[in-house]
Amino acid sequence: MSLVSAGGQSFGLWRHGSNDCKTRRKTKSIANAALVEARPRAVPALRDGSGSSSGSVQRVLVAGRTDDLQAEAQAMTRAANASVYSPELLARKYSSRPVQVLRRTVEILVALGSFALKLFIDQRNGVLDKNKRKRATELRRIFTRLGPTFVKLGQGLSTRPDICPPEYLEELSELQDALPTFPDAEAFACIERELGIPLDSIFSAISASPIAAASLGQVYKAQLKYSGQTVAVKVQRPGIEESIGLDFYLIRGLGIFINKYVDIITSDVVALIDEFARRVYQELNYVQEGQNARRFKKLYADKEDVLVPDIFWDYTSGKVLTMDWVDGVKLNEQAAIERQGLKVLDLVNTGIQCSLRQLLEYGYFHADPHPGNLLATPEGKLAFLDFGMMSETPEEARFAIIGHVVHMVNRDYEAMARDYYALDFLSPDVDVSPIIPALRNFFDDALNSTVSELNFKTIVDGLGAVLYQYPFNVPAYYALILRSLTVLEGLALYADPNFKVLAASYPYFAKRLLTDPNPYLRDALIELLFKDGRFRWTRLENLLVQGRKDRDFSAKEALQPVLKLLLGPEGEELRNLVIKESVRVTEAVVLGTIVDTYNSIPDFMRTLVFNGNTRGPLVMSDTELKSMIELRDQVFRIWGLLRSSENFDPTLLQPVVQVLQQPEGRILGSRVVGGITQRLAARLLQQVLRTPATGSASIS
Numbered sequence: 001m002s003l004v005s006a007g008g009q010s011f012g013l014w015r016h017g018s019n020d021c022k023t024r025r026k027t028k029s030i031a032n033a034a035l036v037e038a039r040p041r042a043v044p045a046l047r048d049g050s051g052s053s054s055g056s057v058q059r060v061l062v063a064g065r066t067d068d069l070q071a072e073a074q075a076m077t078r079a080a081n082a083s084v085y086s087p088e089l090l091a092r093k094y095s096s097r098p099v100q101v102l103r104r105t106v107e108i109l110v111a112l113g114s115f116a117l118k119l120f121i122d123q124r125n126g127v128l129d130k131n132k133r134k135r136a137t138e139l140r141r142i143f144t145r146l147g148p149t150f151v152k153l154g155q156g157l158s159t160r161p162d163i164c165p166p167e168y169l170e171e172l173s174e175l176q177d178a179l180p181t182f183p184d185a186e187a188f189a190c191i192e193r194e195l196g197i198p199l200d201s202i203f204s205a206i207s208a209s210p211i212a213a214a215s216l217g218q219v220y221k222a223q224l225k226y227s228g229q230t231v232a233v234k235v236q237r238p239g240i241e242e243s244i245g246l247d248f249y250l251i252r253g254l255g256i257f258i259n260k261y262v263d264i265i266t267s268d269v270v271a272l273i274d275e276f277a278r279r280v281y282q283e284l285n286y287v288q289e290g291q292n293a294r295r296f297k298k299l300y301a302d303k304e305d306v307l308v309p310d311i312f313w314d315y316t317s318g319k320v321l322t323m324d325w326v327d328g329v330k331l332n333e334q335a336a337i338e339r340q341g342l343k344v345l346d347l348v349n350t351g352i353q354c355s356l357r358q359l360l361e362y363g364y365f366h367a368d369p370h371p372g373n374l375l376a377t378p379e380g381k382l383a384f385l386d387f388g389m390m391s392e393t394p395e396e397a398r399f400a401i402i403g404h405v406v407h408m409v410n411r412d413y414e415a416m417a418r419d420y421y422a423l424d425f426l427s428p429d430v431d432v433s434p435i436i437p438a439l440r441n442f443f444d445d446a447l448n449s450t451v452s453e454l455n456f457k458t459i460v461d462g463l464g465a466v467l468y469q470y471p472f473n474v475p476a477y478y479a480l481i482l483r484s485l486t487v488l489e490g491l492a493l494y495a496d497p498n499f500k501v502l503a504a505s506y507p508y509f510a511k512r513l514l515t516d517p518n519p520y521l522r523d524a525l526i527e528l529l530f531k532d533g534r535f536r537w538t539r540l541e542n543l544l545v546q547g548r549k550d551r552d553f554s555a556k557e558a559l560q561p562v563l564k565l566l567l568g569p570e571g572e573e574l575r576n577l578v579i580k581e582s583v584r585v586t587e588a589v590v591l592g593t594i595v596d597t598y599n600s601i602p603d604f605m606r607t608l609v610f611n612g613n614t615r616g617p618l619v620m621s622d623t624e625l626k627s628m629i630e631l632r633d634q635v636f637r638i639w640g641l642l643r644s645s646e647n648f649d650p651t652l653l654q655p656v657v658q659v660l661q662q663p664e665g666r667i668l669g670s671r672v673v674g675g676i677t678q679r680l681a682a683r684l685l686q687q688v689l690r691t692p693a694t695g696s697a698s699i700s
């Protein structure tokens with residue numbers, strides 16, 4: 001999209017702007033004053049400068065931040081009259097406008113009524129399932145025709161597997177950027193009105209038409225006059241508050257009717273509508289969106305492969321948002337990305353890692369990561385756009401989600417079903433027992449290979465199908481999480497049909513499990529590592545192999561939470577398990593060494609030393625010996641994994657030494673030694689007596 005010069009005398013663009021020359025001259029001085037202050041990126045400019053001392057750079061940083069805060073405060077003042085959702089105000093307003101209300105009611109009823117009629121006919125003809133996809137496409141088109149409220153409603157429904165069948169979820173998730181544009185003249189007039197400055201004072205150039213038109217606004221590319229920086233300017237659709245206000249008034253009326261007369265719907269429909277409307281109104285306040293972007297950037301853009309545009313507060317208001325222009329290609333334009341020498345899968349991986357941190361670490365996440373909002377920059381960074389819809393995962397739910405994945409890996413369906421209380425899916429009075437067989441049915445089939453080989457969408461659809469049949473209430477944040485990851489998986493699958501989101505996420509889960517001191521995660525780790533009183537070394541090895549793939553993995557933190565528990569008052573059960581396991585491992589190491597030594601002796605020496613007996617140094621079945629050697633090798637491999645980690649620190653073992661030094665530990669140590677001695681003594685006795693064992697070990 002070419003830029004049109006906005007500054008020159010010969011320039012005709014201003015015809016669209018303010019017609020009042022006097023007003024323009026008056027506002028120009030305001031503009032100049034504002035421009036002096038408008039330096040959101042002053043810091044890099046100074047860093048490039050003439051080698052100022054670190055002290056002065058610090059002072060400038062602080063000054064830059066203060067300027068930014070002031071500019072943000074001014075933007076907030078400009079947005080002070082942004083509408084907030086008030087059902088009472090809407091009721092007061094529209095009860096006195098019956099014609100307008102009637103016209104829109106008929107429009108909506110005709111569109112949705114004809115759709116409902118088709119569903120009714122499908123049901124009578126027994127083709128409801130067969131026509132699902134077709135009807136879902138029709139519903140998407142109807143929502144697009146009915147305008148922004150319904151596009152938003154459709155976008156919202158597309159995240160609700162508990163309400164919509166999968167075909168509808170898929171179709172409705174395509175409701176993006178689907179609306180027609182509005183006249184540029186109105187957009188430019190809106191910028192001038194909102195910022196109180198003529199367009200030519202702000203921009204030296206601006207695209208003559210929008211580069212994108214989305215549900216609530218359209219976006220222009222422009223160049224800032226004071227600095228020459230290229231920016232994106234999002235301008236809200238004129239009259240949008242009016243149109244969504246009327247729609248919400250009507251939809252709420254329907255909700256009141258449902259609450260009163262439709263008994264099969266037990267949820268409070270009006271409360272759901274109010275919550276949704278509140279979110280949409282929040283999206284209409286672009287200052288709020290700018291603040292979301294700033295918070296998101298602070299939390300996640302510390303990684304060099306993530307980019308979040310900076311906001312230019314001086315040119316931002318409730319209806320105008322000015323931010324850094326991001327040069328990039330949408331993540332679903334794979335050919336264009338590859339032409340730049342970038343790999344889609346690398347970018348998707350960055351997206352997945354960033355999403356996991358959003359969802360499970362800070363709990364503050366981008367709730368609308370559709371492909372249009374994710375760009376690949378020429379430097380290979382993943383840029384996030386559109387911070388209108390953000391959501392938060394409550395802290396308990398973050399841990400419960402990780403636990404749920406662990407239970408899924410373990411195929412512990414009882415625990416999975418119980419998780420739904422912690423996840424707030426089910427109220428505590430609901431009996432989970434009927435859900436367990438449903439979960440088992442689905443996952444036993446789906447998980448017949450390893451979980452990491454499983455398609456994320458298959459799991460989501462399967463869970464969705466289970467949730468759809470039971471009295472679940474999926475909190476909005478959870479539905480949004482699923483959507484975020486499904487979107488990323490969908491993008492990855494274009495590039496590599498074998499890509500698995502779970503496999504890509506597992507290193508993060510493994511790292512969190514191995515290192516997070518949160519008691520819930522520590523217990524989940526213990527649960528994962530011990531089953532039926534046995535330590536599962538394969539699980540630990542797998543976790544370490546996976547965890548090491550995560551960039552933030554620190555070997556010295558691995559297992560620390562569990563080691564600490566070992567010493568604590570709550571660690572009794574764990575201590576017993578550890579003692580048993582220590583005996584097993586020590587025995588494997590000692591006997592393994594004996595076997596190795598035996599094998600290293602030349603045949604003629606063996607005959608001499610063992611007095612003609614070549615059956616081996618131990619009386620043990622093949623299987624027993626094999627599993628013992630496997631255990632020993634596995635323990636060595638795990639040790640090797642830890643030692644070869646970059647930041648391995650021998651003090652890692654300090655807690656173990658501490659355990660052994662403390663009275664509690666000494667008891668533990670003596671119990672270990674006692675256990676080993678007993679086992680070795682038994683072996684020795686067996687050896688001496690040479691009980692003829694079936695299939696005794698042939699060692700080679």
Ligand SMILES: Nc1ncnc2c1ncn2[C@@H]1O[C@H](COP(=O)(O)OP(=O)(O)OP(=O)(O)O)[C@@H](O)[C@H]1O
Pocket residue numbers: 176177211212213214215216217218219232234309323324325326327368372373385386387388
């Ligand atoms: N900073 C930017 N740099 C480059 N392009 C941008 C920028 N911001 C927005 N765009 C373009 O404009 C499009 C619409 O922007 P955005 O998604 O923020 O609008 P919206 O009205 O909030 O959309 P939605 O319907 O998803 O809520 C984006 O998909 C992207 O193509």
